[in-house]
Amino acid sequence: MGSQSIRSTAPASQGSTSPATSPRAPNTAPPTTASLVAGPMRTGLPDEVVMSQWNTHVPLWSTVVPEAYAAGMPSAATTRTRQAVVEAAVACWSTDPSASLGEVAARAGVGRSTLNRHFSGRAELVAAVDQLCRERFRAAAAGARPEEGTGLEALQRLALALLELRDLLGLVFGDDAPIDPDSWEDDEHAELEQVLRRGYADGSLAGDLPPEWLATVLWTTLFxxxxxxxxxxxxxHEVGTLMIRTLARGVGSA
Structure with a gap:
């Protein structure tokens, strides 16, 4: 939204201000959309006040907003608040899946009304938590370097990497767990399938054990x-060592 379109919203009775009398210096370029979006974070003022500081033709009560807001682009503060609520839901539901949205809001340090502005209800927040789980499980699997070493070694690294996601595992393994990995798309398990194929090919995994069984052993060991x-x-450390030994003796070819 340029300065011309902003001026067109001013009441006709307000008149116009010449560049020479404007509080903004004549040679000062108007702010970019990015700077306007960041304005409320820098000043703590509402968007319309920040806009009015740059154009005297917009009254303080105007509801004019930058293009980014009109297009639905969230501000950095909005993104941080939403992420804080999702992280709080993970922390609460990993130990108590019945925790209320009020408890989640308190854990996030926001009011219930703020949570409601970001999530219409529990189902929408659960969906956001599910998406977070998918992303972090994928990142952990990729970080386990599934393409290195033998298939068995890669499977052991994958198990240890997933064990690091302790809160997320609580969302999967806990009583009345809200997250079900079985509902994820096949590509969510691509790294595991890659590891198993390599293990069969290099002989490090027992060839007489079907892949479905190996996947079950991995998840059961994690549980x-x-x-x-x-x-x-x-x-x-003790649990990690036990996992490595269990996988080596349970699904290894030796």
Missing amino acids: GAWLLLREGRFSS
């Missing part, structure tokens, strides 16, 4: 590890 960590009976 046992998560359960022991939650109960505080073993350290992360």
